[in-house]
Amino acid sequence: MLEQLQISLKDALEKLQLPSDNIKIIKSNRPDLCDYQYDGAFKLAKLMHKNPLEIGESITEELKQGPYKEYYQNISCIAPGFVNLTLSNKFIIDQIKLMITKPKYNITMPKKETIVIDYGGANVAKPLHVGHLRPAIVGESIKRILKYMNQSVISDVHLGDYGLQMGQVIKGLLEQNIAISNIDIKLLDNLYPLMSSRCKIDEELKKECSMITKELQDGNELYQKYFQKILEVSKKDIKRIYDYLNVSFDLWNGESDSYKYIPSLTNELLANNLLKESNHAMVIDVSKDDDKLQIPPLIYQASNKAYLYGTTDLATIFARQQNYHPNKILYVVDMRQNLHFTQVFRASQKLPSTKNIELEFLGFGTINGEDKKPFKTRSGNTPKLDALFKEAKEIFIKQKEENKNLSDQDLDKIVNAIIKFADLINQKEKDYIFDLLKFSLVNGKTGPYILYTYLRVKKIIPNITQTVDNLKENIYNEQDRDIYIKLLDLDNIMQNAFLGRSPSSIANYLYELCVLLNAFYEKNHMNNLEDKEKKVNWSHLLNLATNIIETLLDLLDIQIPSKM
């Protein structure tokens, strides 16, 4: 839609013999004056050594007489040189017709690419807690946005399954003489924190665990048996949580799956003279001359010959190249891993077979408590996800008497909406404060508010009996006009969400659209509408708006309950 406005402006600029490349039209920040604005007159004025008001006025005049004049109801230039554009009813309704009839609301689709997206990243043998919420929610949403925008997407959970924690847990199991068949999730949940804290104070124990990890990697049969069982038990639990969140993956690979690629990766590294020894470890130098901060080398093989996470991450890129030939690989991971991925990415770019893959680090912020430190329960523990879901459900039920009658299915969808919307409304890069009470409210920028609005509006849409050809070029008041203008902005929002890998722009748009729909609901009545033309127009308008809400909620991986 913006493109058409740009074309109209380009035409005017060309006729005035002014430079007409890179035309920027933005949504007005003075909605009382106009829908869109063009601020280029200032730069043109400087370039041409003229008065900006003069330039602005000549553009305005040209637009008013040009071939695209019917796009606009009003074009004006206001001192010191802003060009204000107000869309005509005809243009608005024409665009709306296209949104209704063309696939995917006539959104412009980018070039198709093969993209691997790596998110989730749960660690095997470590209990899932609130910290695992973001990579799952943000990653799933970005995946859905990419798919919607026509990309060929492969999602991989990339489990952390071959690191030191495996050695620690196996050591603990051996110490306590636990039979492989007796390993269950409860045991693992308790064992990992115990071993981890013991290793922090006991150097000898840590060394031992590290050796077990190394031998596991080398194929020690007993350790492999333990590993397989731990993987099985842990995966089952991780899957259960992801199922509840409706998060799914094409690949359930882990660090261990990259292991078989290490020999050929090593060969390529050696052939290109990229590996060197440093303090008995094998490292890849990734520093650059203009680094402000010294970037340490990527440790490829530790001095005890064990492979570390940099190795498996590099081997995973290598493996993905061989199996899927991706154009891009996206990593939805904790912001704090920034340096690590800088090292891995640089190493990958030195490698002939992977250097052409574009690697994107999509770091997300921490979920904090009210004290702005990583979220903990009152007793000081990191809360488990099961408990969190249960709490959200209870808080929501308490808000209204009738909520007790909601089905479990609907309640689970609402819990998902509460948690996901609260997360996704924030920019993924930033930390946010976890406050279930606030997230569960039905007013404000919350999931329940969106769901409520949707269900409320959905009920007043009459059956649509007339096609879009019967839409009149008529806009009736401020409320329906506001909604039309908001809907026309969808394309722009989707481009931002896609290019910026930014679910938050969709979440914010959803909220703004819902506010407008509630205002419409309040001031207009769909029942007993005398004016038949108005009824047709509004039916289509509300139908389009609710369809868009459905689509966008799906992109945020939020499902709609049957009632609430």
Next chain:
RNA sequence: GUUCUAGUAGCUCAGUUGGAUAGAGCGUUGGCCUCCGAAGCCAAAGGUCAUGGGUUCAACUCCCUUCUAGAACACCA
């Protein structure tokens, strides 16, 4: 210590390549149900955009100072 990120209303946050009067939500105050869901809507109050300088016709936005907070900084992931 070095590097990076952040500091906007009482609280939580938008403000994406510099544009007009810095916007929302929560909270506070006051209004609106004999018509489709009041879990809603409308309105008001609330700001030295951390600080001091600079660049520009124009700075919350770009550059530099200082202060404050958080994060990362070679064998854990």
